[in-house]
Amino acid sequence: SAVISQKPSRDICQRGTSLTIQCQVDSQVTMMFWYRQQPGQSLTLIATANQGSEATYESGFVIDKFPISRPNLTFSTLTVSNMSPEDSSIYLCSVKDGMGWYGYTFGSGTRLTVV
Amino acid sequence: GENVEQHPSTLSVQEGDSAVIKCTYSDSASNYFPWYKQELGKGPQLIIDIRSNVGEKKDQRIAVTLNKTAKHFSLHITETQPEDSAVYFCAASIAGNQFYFGTGTSLTVIP
Numbered sequence: 001s002a003v004i005s006q007k008p009s010r011d012i013c014q015r016g017t018s019l020t021i022q023c024q025v026d027s028q029v030t031m032m033f034w035y036r037q038q039p040g041q042s043l044t045l046i047a048t049a050n051q052g053s054e055a056t057y058e059s060g061f062v063i064d065k066f067p068i069s070r071p072n073l074t075f076s077t078l079t080v081s082n083m084s085p086e087d088s089s090i091y092l093c094s095v096k097d098g099m100g101w102y103g104y105t106f107g108s109g110t111r112l113t114v115v
Numbered sequence: 116g117e118n119v120e121q122h123p124s125t126l127s128v129q130e131g132d133s134a135v136i137k138c139t140y141s142d143s144a145s146n147y148f149p150w151y152k153q154e155l156g157k158g159p160q161l162i163i164d165i166r167s168n169v170g171e172k173k174d175q176r177i178a179v180t181l182n183k184t185a186k187h188f189s190l191h192i193t194e195t196q197p198e199d200s201a202v203y204f205c206a207a208s209i210a211g212n213q214f215y216f217g218t219g220t221s222l223t224v225i226p
Contacts, residue, residue, distance in 0.1 A: 042204065
């Protein structure tokens with residue numbers, strides 16, 4: 001399965017600032033996914049990042065708040081903009097291990113605390 | 116859309132005992148059901164999955180059962196060990212497309 005390197009692993013940020021999270025995969029993948037995991041909660045899909053096109057956002061998430069870049073087939077970034085304490089979560093990037101039935105591989109996550 | 120419910124939210128068992136986590140789903144079109152284990156400070160890892168054309172799948176101490184009629188599936192861990200302590204998530208999808216995750220079960224195995 002793919003190996004994902006996600007940075008930073010954790011950060012404490014001031015409200016009103018922005019944080020960019022990086023996700024590097026050791027193989028080329030068509031789609032990369034960004035999830036949010038709020039404390040004690042399940043995983044919620046933020047957006048799907050396709051190389052060469054705009055990311056597709058899920059209901060409740062907007063590009064102005066969570067801009068995503070996907071410059072090539074092995075790398076993506078998620079920015080959490082104008083942060084508030086409600087943005088304190090774990091952010092995870094993920095890739096499909098293959099077409100169709102295969103599960104996702106997740107990065108180790110970025111634990112964000114906004115103060 | 117799909118709604119996945121997972122129970123219990125927390126589970127404590129003695130080492131060597133069995134643990135069972137149950138999930139229900141709402142969309143009868145869902146046909147792929149993976150289970151993930153998330154250890155502290157790490158991302159979720161796929162531990163076992165099942166497709167709707169089988170009723171049970173086993174991998175050493177871990178098994179998953181699926182009841183399509185009742186729309187529920189369960190994770191069974193036998194002979195639990197302290198290293199099984201983690202948060203477990205179930206998920207449902209249609210043919211491995213968008214995944215809908217359960218709310219997670221925090222399993223503690225007491226030595």
